[in-house]
Amino acid sequence: MKPIRAPLLALAACALIAAGCGLFDTAQPESPDSNPGIPPSFSVPESTLATLERAVESRSASNYGLCLTDSLGLQEPGFYASFDPADLAAWLQEGNPDPGIWTRERELTFFPQFLAFDPNNFYTVTLTQDPVRPDVDLNATTRILNRRYRVFAGGNPVAAGSAGLTMASVGLSGDWKIRFWEDRRDTNDVRTWGTARLSGR
Amino acid sequence: MSALSRAGGPFVLCLALAAAGAWGVAASGAQTADPFAFPDSAAMAESLRIVDSVAVADSIAFEEEAAGDAGAFGNSRSILDRQRNAGFLSYNTNYAVNRGNRTWTQGADFYAAPGLLQVANQTSITIGKEQRAGRENRNRSTRTELAYRVAPWLRLGGALGLQRISDDATTANFVPLRQDNDDISAQARFNRRFGAYPLRGLLSYGYLDNQQFDQNSKGSTFGFFAATSRAFIGGSNLSLDVSQQLSRLTSTVADDSSYVQDDRNNIKDLRLSGNAVINRWLTADARANAQRSTVERPARVPEDPNDFNSELVVKPEAVDGTINNADVALHFRLPRGAALNMSGTLGKNETLYQTETTRTTIASTQAFRADYRQPFLGLDPSITYENSISDNDLTRRDPGWIESNLTRRLDISAGKILSRTLTSRFNATVTLTRRRYEGFVSNLVGTSPPSNADNRRARGSLNLNYRPSPTFDTGVTAGIEENDVVNLARASSINNTTLRTYSVTWNWSARPGSIWFVTQNNSATAAQTYYTFSTDRDQLSFIYNLATLISTTLSRSVRLELNNTLRLQSRGSWRALETGRSFGKSSEFNTLDLGLRTIYTATDWLALEAAERLSVSPTLTVSEGEAIKTNESRRTEFTAIARLNLPMGSSSGLTGDIRRTMATDRQLTYGGTPTDRANNNDYWLVNIAFRKSFGGSTR
Numbered sequence: 001m002k003p004i005r006a007p008l009l010a011l012a013a014c015a016l017i018a019a020g021c022g023l024f025d026t027a028q029p030e031s032p033d034s035n036p037g038i039p040p041s042f043s044v045p046e047s048t049l050a051t052l053e054r055a056v057e058s059r060s061a062s063n064y065g066l067c068l069t070d071s072l073g074l075q076e077p078g079f080y081a082s083f084d085p086a087d088l089a090a091w092l093q094e095g096n097p098d099p100g101i102w103t104r105e106r107e108l109t110f111f112p113q114f115l116a117f118d119p120n121n122f123y124t125v126t127l128t129q130d131p132v133r134p135d136v137d138l139n140a141t142t143r144i145l146n147r148r149y150r151v152f153a154g155g156n157p158v159a160a161g162s163a164g165l166t167m168a169s170v171g172l173s174g175d176w177k178i179r180f181w182e183d184r185r186d187t188n189d190v191r192t193w194g195t196a197r198l199s200g201r
Numbered sequence: 202m203s204a205l206s207r208a209g210g211p212f213v214l215c216l217a218l219a220a221a222g223a224w225g226v227a228a229s230g231a232q233t234a235d236p237f238a239f240p241d242s243a244a245m246a247e248s249l250r251i252v253d254s255v256a257v258a259d260s261i262a263f264e265e266e267a268a269g270d271a272g273a274f275g276n277s278r279s280i281l282d283r284q285r286n287a288g289f290l291s292y293n294t295n296y297a298v299n300r301g302n303r304t305w306t307q308g309a310d311f312y313a314a315p316g317l318l319q320v321a322n323q324t325s326i327t328i329g330k331e332q333r334a335g336r337e338n339r340n341r342s343t344r345t346e347l348a349y350r351v352a353p354w355l356r357l358g359g360a361l362g363l364q365r366i367s368d369d370a371t372t373a374n375f376v377p378l379r380q381d382n383d384d385i386s387a388q389a390r391f392n393r394r395f396g397a398y399p400l401r402g403l404l405s406y407g408y409l410d411n412q413q414f415d416q417n418s419k420g421s422t423f424g425f426f427a428a429t430s431r432a433f434i435g436g437s438n439l440s441l442d443v444s445q446q447l448s449r450l451t452s453t454v455a456d457d458s459s460y461v462q463d464d465r466n467n468i469k470d471l472r473l474s475g476n477a478v479i480n481r482w483l484t485a486d487a488r489a490n491a492q493r494s495t496v497e498r499p500a501r502v503p504e505d506p507n508d509f510n511s512e513l514v515v516k517p518e519a520v521d522g523t524i525n526n527a528d529v530a531l532h533f534r535l536p537r538g539a540a541l542n543m544s545g546t547l548g549k550n551e552t553l554y555q556t557e558t559t560r561t562t563i564a565s566t567q568a569f570r571a572d573y574r575q576p577f578l579g580l581d582p583s584i585t586y587e588n589s590i591s592d593n594d595l596t597r598r599d600p601g602w603i604e605s606n607l608t609r610r611l612d613i614s615a616g617k618i619l620s621r622t623l624t625s626r627f628n629a630t631v632t633l634t635r636r637r638y639e640g641f642v643s644n645l646v647g648t649s650p651p652s653n654a655d656n657r658r659a660r661g662s663l664n665l666n667y668r669p670s671p672t673f674d675t676g677v678t679a680g681i682e683e684n685d686v687v688n689l690a691r692a693s694s695i696n697n698t699t700l701r702t703y704s705v706t707w708n709w710s711a712r713p714g715s716i717w718f719v720t721q722n723n724s725a726t727a728a729q730t731y732y733t734f735s736t737d738r739d740q741l742s743f744i745y746n747l748a749t750l751i752s753t754t755l756s757r758s759v760r761l762e763l764n765n766t767l768r769l770q771s772r773g774s775w776r777a778l779e780t781g782r783s784f785g786k787s788s789e790f791n792t793l794d795l796g797l798r799t800i801y802t803a804t805d806w807l808a809l810e811a812a813e814r815l816s817v818s819p820t821l822t823v824s825e826g827e828a829i830k831t832n833e834s835r836r837t838e839f840t841a842i843a844r845l846n847l848p849m850g851s852s853s854g855l856t857g858d859i860r861r862t863m864a865t866d867r868q869l870t871y872g873g874t875p876t877d878r879a880n881n882n883d884y885w886l887v888n889i890a891f892r893k894s895f896g897g898s899t900r
Contacts, residue, residue, distance in 0.1 A: 023609060024633045026655035030691040032734050059695055061735065095831035095870035097824045112695050112735030119688070119696045120652060154649075 033060035040066055042175035045143055045167040053125040056151070061111050068104050069170055069177040079104040081181035083194040084161070091198045099198055113201045121154030130162050141169040148186060149193065161185055161192035279390070279403065280321045281346050288852070288896035289313050298887035301332030317350040335371030354393040361385050381412040386422065402427040409448060416499050418464060420450035439475035452499050454515050462517050464497035484532045492524040500556050518556040525549045539575035563594035582615035600643035602650045607635040622669050629661040652690035659683050675709035697733040702726060718752040729775060741775035741784050744768070758803070764796035773823070789821040789828060810842040830871050838864040853893040860886045
């Protein structure tokens with residue numbers, strides 16, 4: 001070997017050794033939904049809401065998506081959501097375009113962004129009966145559950161408001177899913193879930 | 202015979218003594234400068250909630266802490282031995298304006314040596330005002346020293362120091378600062394050579410009175426400092442510094458006349474450094490430092506340590522500090538121009554608070570670095586490897602943990618001159634940072650440690666430069682970078698990303714004729730963001746940047762400059778479909794910046810400048826393929842600048858930089874009800890300095 005090539009080979013060897021022996025490898029992260037916990041249940045509307053709470057708390061995008069109606073193959077409209085008029089007006093006043101219809105696909109895209117609002121803490125979600133709006137049974141397969149929601153992360157509020165959740169019994173198994181989320185403000189100083197959807201986090 | 206063997210006995214003996222000293226000094230003390238004070242002061246700033254100026258609160262806390270520790274010993278540095286300008290008296294003053302802040306500084310330095318007597322005085326006054334917080338900060342100090350030369354190697358004398366510090370603000374929750382430090386001491390200085398060893402030393406004994414806002418400490422102080430060194434034939438040398446400061450103070454507090462505390466303060470410091478020329482191929486250098494200290498003082502703490510709202514009570518505080526640092530380096534000069542350098546560092550730093558235990562910090566560092574370089578085949582390749590680990594024990598806080606940081610870097614670069622006009626350069630770097638939080642402790646419900654996280658950044662670039670003539674050159678650089686952000690915990694891993702960036706930059710400069718200069722820089726960047734656990738969020742951004750500068754020299758005293766920057770950014774989703782990746786643009790953010798500058802050199806000491814700038818940044822949202830302008834920000838700015846550098850004879854001079862900026866910021870929104878808000882943002886930036894020397898030149 002010519003001596004002139006030795007430094008080049010030494011340099012290349014150092015680089016290959018450093019790169020190849022794992023000196024610069026990153027560790028394997030835990031999956032956000034690696035702890036499945038209690039399996040989802042959609043047998044009654046309340047169990048669907050409990051599944052939704054747990055899906056947010058355990059960061060399970062798949063279980064969250066299962067709580068929402070899907071138009072695919074079910075011969076029925078998929079999930080959609082509306083915004084509190086005051087939230088929508090404030091959004092438009094800031095110069096943003098009209099958000100249009102908030103569909104299931106947009107909700108599933110939004111979900112991880114919502115979790116990223118406070119990435120260092122797990123969220124806690126509570127859904128309680130709205131004290132001023134009772135539930136309504138429309139028919140045997142459709143109910144409107146009015147629920148007050150509170151979402152916290154590490155003690156800090158993430159979202160608060162009230163939602164009129166139209167629950168529908170769908171499919172051959174009759175699973176109860178959320179078809180329509182009518183979002184409403186019920187606090188002055190904490191953003192609603194709808195505002196979080198608009199701002200994308 | 203090598204220098205090491207020539208140094209022989211003394212070198213090895215000193216090394217052994219230093220090592221023994223470093224580990225043998227009694228472990229009881231706190232260093233005066235606390236390098237981990239910032240988290241504390243930041244926390245203090247937060248608790249003060251001075252929303253007007255967090256920086257103000259930070260600086261106050263820092264000053265208070267530094268002053269508090271220094272006050273335990275008094276000022277033992279001598280102004281007789283410092284370097285000074287020619288002349289027996291020099292005076293300088295500086296006045297600065299930074300928007301709403303004003304600072305006026307004055308300083309005087311006096312030195313005279315009539316016969317065997319030496320007299321020196323140093324006085325400084327700084328007054329700072331911050332309009333927004335209504336803050337006024339005053340710092341005045343004067344120190345006078347007198348010495349009589351008893352023998353060429355011995356001086357006897359004394360020192361008197363006075364210091365007054367105050368800090369007030371009208372802002373709510375501001376904690377004012379008052380501090381009066383007076384010290385008087387008798388000193389003996391010696392400077393004598395014993396064979397090959399020069400020995401310098403200082404002994405001082407005096408009285409210290411440290412009056413703070415709500416407490417007072419007064420008593421006696423003792424200081425000792427000695428230093429020696431040895432130079433060996435062949436270039437090797439060794440130096441040793443030892444110092445000890447002691448004080449015994451009686452501390453009282455303003456709101457409790459019966460409270461008396463006997464404080465004993467002690468700080469010992471040992472420093473050893475040296476370098477050795479081992480042979481013609483190898484040199485080495487090393488440093489070691491050990492410090493032990495104890496500072497005692499009254500501290501105000503909540504009566505119930507678990508209730509921050511409980512009443513503050515005074516308790517004795519003792520801060521024990523330990524510092525051990527050592528580093529060593531080897532430098533090899535190898536055949537064919539090759540060079541290899543290796544260095545290592547070890548350090549441990551402990552500050553233990555016995556009463557305010559949550560302020561305790563225990564930190565250690567280890568670092569290793571090696572670099573190798575050898576020119577061959579016209580290349581100039583080099584490789585550098587670094588690995589450092591730092592640990593910080595924060596378990597005395599609630600919540601608390603041990604934070605461990607690792608940083609590892611490998612860098613390879615090479616350059617080659619391809620021809621008389623063409624050069625090339627290649628660079629590749631990979632960096633890994635690893636952050637771990639272990640030993641989590643907390644009594645608070647619902648708290649968790651920050652997520653362990655890794656970050657790997659790898660980048661490479663290739664650059665070609667072409668310079669066919671002195672009036673034209675151009676270059677192109679292509680680069681690729683990958684940045685992996687890996688949060689390990691489930692709570693945070695939803696945000697894990699891989700950011701891949703491709704960039705191309707092209708620049709050129711031309712000097713057509715003697716009065717023109719044009720340079721332009723173009724860059725195009727595409728950045729792909731891949732979310733590991735939520736692929737629906739994948740994004741793609743494009744950034745194009747064009748910057749042009751045209752400079753025209755109209756005459757010997759007038760120059761015009763035109764600056765234009767165009768920046769176009771767009772961003773959107775980057776979805777993985779069955780047919781491949783698809784870009785769905787969602788927003789645009791553009792910036793157009795245009796500036797014109799005229800520089801007029803009126804005289805040798807005065808230059809005037811006028812600059813005008815317009816910057817427009819529209820933001821567009823793309824909805825169903827249509828770009829809708831949602832808002833726009835505009836800034837128009839005019840700046841006038843005067844720079845002066847006026848010598849006033851050989852012993853004085855005036856320098857200054859005065860600039861006035863008048864700016865208007867407009868914010869336009871195009872929502873349901875379009876809005877147009879404008880506000881003026883005019884300000885001054887001034888810095889004027891004057892200096893005068895009596896009995897000598899300032900130049």
